Amino acid sequence: MFGKLLPREEQYFSLFAQMTSYINDAANTLVEMMAHSDGDYEEYVQRIKSIEHACDDLTHNVATRLNQSFITPYDREDIYMMSTALDDVVDLIDGAARAVVMYDIHETTEPAKQLAGVIQRMALQLHEVVSILKKPKGVTERLIELHRLENEGDDIYQRAVGALFHESRDALIVIKWKDVYEKLEAAIDRCENVANIIEGVIIKHS
Numbered sequence: 001m002f003g004k005l006l007p008r009e010e011q012y013f014s015l016f017a018q019m020t021s022y023i024n025d026a027a028n029t030l031v032e033m034m035a036h037s038d039g040d041y042e043e044y045v046q047r048i049k050s051i052e053h054a055c056d057d058l059t060h061n062v063a064t065r066l067n068q069s070f071i072t073p074y075d076r077e078d079i080y081m082m083s084t085a086l087d088d089v090v091d092l093i094d095g096a097a098r099a100v101v102m103y104d105i106h107e108t109t110e111p112a113k114q115l116a117g118v119i120q121r122m123a124l125q126l127h128e129v130v131s132i133l134k135k136p137k138g139v140t141e142r143l144i145e146l147h148r149l150e151n152e153g154d155d156i157y158q159r160a161v162g163a164l165f166h167e168s169r170d171a172l173i174v175i176k177w178k179d180v181y182e183k184l185e186a187a188i189d190r191c192e193n194v195a196n197i198i199e200g201v202i203i204k205h206s
Helices: 008-035 042-068 076-102 110-131 139-167 171-204
Strands: none
Touching: 008 042, 008 076, 008 110, 042 076, 076 110, 076 171, 110 139, 110 171, 139 171
């Protein structure tokens, strides 16, 4: 019903906005999870998993519409690449959250909270970028901020991994947290990758 109310070329902007809304929900839940103090993270993991499933369905919806649409606002391959990259962000957030439970971690670290915070801020920037994608005035400043946040995330990640090897003599702790940090950093990198894709699409159609 909702799709029929929109011209075909407009549907994709709405779908992208829905996807970035899911990314925001997943990132916010991840921040809540990392701030949780009693060590029971299962509820947060389940919430993120539900968001991940919904985002998967939306990605499939985009692919289906691409096969049915005669008119698209961008090249079909660009739309597909953007939708799968956005979906990847939620997948990576889900992977990081599940790793915490899988490794039986009951207390998060300050770097993990900081990395989750970077993801949260990048998710907000992505949502704002996509919200103005139809008329991308002011988008450059937001893309620059996404790149800056990725650099901030890299710095946090490098310090966090360095501290693991300098401060912990427990090899198991090092292995667990190194993997969690890598998954969080991968989500940050994927957010920047989405920014790069959007930047390329805008240049192509300017």
